[in-house]
Amino acid sequence: MTITDACVCPYPAGDSSIRRMALEARELGFDRLVAVGVPSGEYSGLPVIEGVLISGGSAKDIAARVKRASTAGALVVVQAGENRFNRAVLGMKGVHVLTGIHAADRHAFDHVTAKMAADRRIALDISLAPLIRQRGAARQKALNRYLDILMLSRKFGFPLTLSTHARSVLEMRSVREVSALASLIGFDVADVEKALGSVDTLLAPQSSVKVIS
Template sequence: MVTDLYVHATETNVDLFAQMASALGIDTIAAPSPQDADPVRYLDRVKIVRRVDLRGKIISALKTQTLQNRRCAVILAVPLRGVNTANWAAEDPRIDLLTVTSTNREHQLKTTTAHLAADGDTALEIPLRPLVINRGLDRSLILKAFREAVSVALSAGMQVVISSHARHPLEMRSGPAIEFVGTILELDRKYCRDAMRWADNRISRNEQRLDPDFIAPGLEVVRRGVHR
């Protein structure tokens, strides 16, 4: 199964992303969608799941957004910003991804955060798009920041995933292409294939949480009735 955990599709062009995904052999894509839209749907035999990127500089704001979205989104991601918010996200089992969004050293993955994320099975997300659209020195700086983040994550046992972050269908990449990018980030091809399986398993797990009868892993309401 090939999964792309983020494409920047909209309701007006999501069908084009689905067509490209199908052509590239991608089975599942995660994309933003309106809160009242189905969190899981299919187009061109491609599964499209709702993703929400939480925004905010303080933990209370992130907690509020998490409560609002966990039951109506399949993937929740938090950008790597301050240490406090990153550590909170790494420890919260409802958060799936910590996304590298900047070359600013203050926003890079810290060892403590990586260990917390490894314990909570929160993955480090590397966005492919900055490597696709940049050239020269800018691209070199981005690649350096990504490699450093990957190194910290791997040393701590934190899962690493690569997502296209495509804003146009032509920026999407196939599974083998993602594996190649992984080698540039010093991840071997087998690791990249295992990372795609991790992404697929995470989506399957989170889909269960959308069930109104879900209580906790392994627990659900099996009968409803009026107590007498």
């Protein structure tokens, strides 16, 4: 299993270079990073996968951008919106992860979208940024939303990813800290291991069983 932080945003989006983030991630116990806006490769001895974060616009715009972004090896992450938008995104080919569900409407992700995500093997991203950076009602809302997502994931079986959405090395957390923060929303050790290692299965999905007579 390759322990992966499913989303970091290095310079110019943040104040840390990808090499520095990779160096820190290695010390913090990660085996790999998904970095937005950085070509895939090895930085400071750590494999980095290119992440394409798509947000804003209509479902039609998103479909066009997903098509353009589906380069070899890149992880395509789409910002969640309202329920109808999410259903449209979950039906698109080439989408790997739906993120930002904590900021979306309460009904944005229901049992129908959960089943679609499970069928199409599209992961939901659990961003730890709101748990770390936000306080009060905003954090309570995020905790509540994530508890619901975990319950749906256990029922329908769609994959989850864990990410820090760090824009700086100061916002990165160690695997132990990520695990401890995830325990706030009911993740046990097995759930954390599965979520940290799920990027492999998203990039190389297992093909369905074919019966050859």
